[in-house]
Amino acid sequence: MGPAFWSNTIWYILLGLVTIIVLFIVFIKTPNRKHVLSLYLTVCGITFFAFEMITLMCLKAYIYFPKIFTNQHNDSVVGNLFSQTSVSASAILITVFNVKFHWQLIIVLIYGGIEELFILMGIYKQNWYRTWMTSILLLILFRIAKIVSTILSKHLKRTWRYIFIFFGLCTLHFHLVTWASKAVGVRSFNENLCPDNDCSIAVIAATYHLLLGISTMILYFMNIKWNWKAAGIFILYIAHFIAEKYQVLSSADCWFFILTSISIWGMYLNIYILDRLYPKPL
Numbered sequence: 001m002g003p004a005f006w007s008n009t010i011w012y013i014l015l016g017l018v019t020i021i022v023l024f025i026v027f028i029k030t031p032n033r034k035h036v037l038s039l040y041l042t043v044c045g046i047t048f049f050a051f052e053m054i055t056l057m058c059l060k061a062y063i064y065f066p067k068i069f070t071n072q073h074n075d076s077v078v079g080n081l082f083s084q085t086s087v088s089a090s091a092i093l094i095t096v097f098n099v100k101f102h103w104q105l106i107i108v109l110i111y112g113g114i115e116e117l118f119i120l121m122g123i124y125k126q127n128w129y130r131t132w133m134t135s136i137l138l139l140i141l142f143r144i145a146k147i148v149s150t151i152l153s154k155h156l157k158r159t160w161r162y163i164f165i166f167f168g169l170c171t172l173h174f175h176l177v178t179w180a181s182k183a184v185g186v187r188s189f190n191e192n193l194c195p196d197n198d199c200s201i202a203v204i205a206a207t208y209h210l211l212l213g214i215s216t217m218i219l220y221f222m223n224i225k226w227n228w229k230a231a232g233i234f235i236l237y238i239a240h241f242i243a244e245k246y247q248v249l250s251s252a253d254c255w256f257f258i259l260t261s262i263s264i265w266g267m268y269l270n271i272y273i274l275d276r277l278y279p280k281p282l
Contacts, residue, residue, distance in 0.1 A: 004067035008123045012066040012082045015114070019082075022089040030096050038168065038278045039095065039152055043145050044088040045167030048080075049174065049206065051137075056080050057202035058194075061129035065122070073198055074183045079124070081175065087111065087138060091145035104142055108135045158281040162217065165274045169213050172270045177263055178209055186252045187259055204248060212236070216267040220275070236264050 023040070030036050055061040056076065063072075064079020090107055093099065099107075115131045118124035151160055181187040182205070189208070194200040219232045240260040243249045251259050 007121075008065055008067040011118065011121065011123055012064075012068075012079060015082050015086055019086045019089045022086075022093050026089075026093050026096050034277055035149075035152060036092060036096060038164070038274075039145065039149050040088060040092050041168035041171045041274070041277075042148055042152075042164045043091055043141070043167075044085060045170030045174075046144065046148075047084045047088055047141065049167065049170040049209075052080055052084055053202045053206055055129070058196070058199040060127050060196075060198075062127060063125045065124065067123075069183065073201065077179060078183070087141060088145075090138075091141050094142050095145045095149045104139065108138045111135075111138060152279060156279050156281050161278055161281045162221075165271065165278055166213055166217065168274045168278070169267065169270055170209065172274075173213070173267050174205075174209050177266045178205055181259055181262075186255045188250045190248050190250075208243075208249065211239075212263060212267055216264065217271055220268060220271045233264060233268075240264075 026036055027033055064076045064083070066075060066079040066082065068078050069075040090111075094104055094107070112131050112135055115124070115134055119126060148164065152164070156164075182189065182201075189201045189204040191197040191200045193204060215232070215236060219229050222229075237260055240249065240256075240263070244251060244256060
């Protein structure tokens, strides 16, 4: 392990270990683990897809330096994953145990201290963003987690269930397939759509996930015969081919069919898993 590991990476790993410990405590102490898991997947998806992709990649609010990847874009994204999974775990802890407001403030102060410490160590940099914004946004996130938990605890309406499953897909599929395939270098996104390369990647990746997720959810949840579902999946293959032809997406040599199959069938599998995890609709 080189000096970058001990100066940068180790601190993100420690943050990840704290996250695992917090989640372990929550899962051990609560009897309804399905509720906690569905809540965590949804809250993680909300923090990343609805907030972090915009502030991190398009608005350039801050930059992470965990020194895990040589590519700064990938390195900043993986640093953000440590951050957003951590704050989401804290939001779940607060929600499940109904933590009082003054303890919420203490948790917010701890995160503020960690953020300032990371800045001093040079492993995280703020551009226009400031730590006091984190404090406000964390309190908002804690409230969102409470609202999501309340809705999940009741008999879900179909619309809410579909929305929560979609954000769950952001946690599972976007991280494990869409971003992972880019990080290992077998898939790339057009960097020229927007003036800023990172923003272009984020916009295309988010749009791609949105379209693929909604399309696959429609195919999965529609009460139609398998031959019609197969036709819909075939159209998704064609859509990927067109995206490659116009260089919106690009796959490494000989990887197109493999990546497309992983993307489509992986999305379908994740929907299947989440469909059994989340409460059934009214």
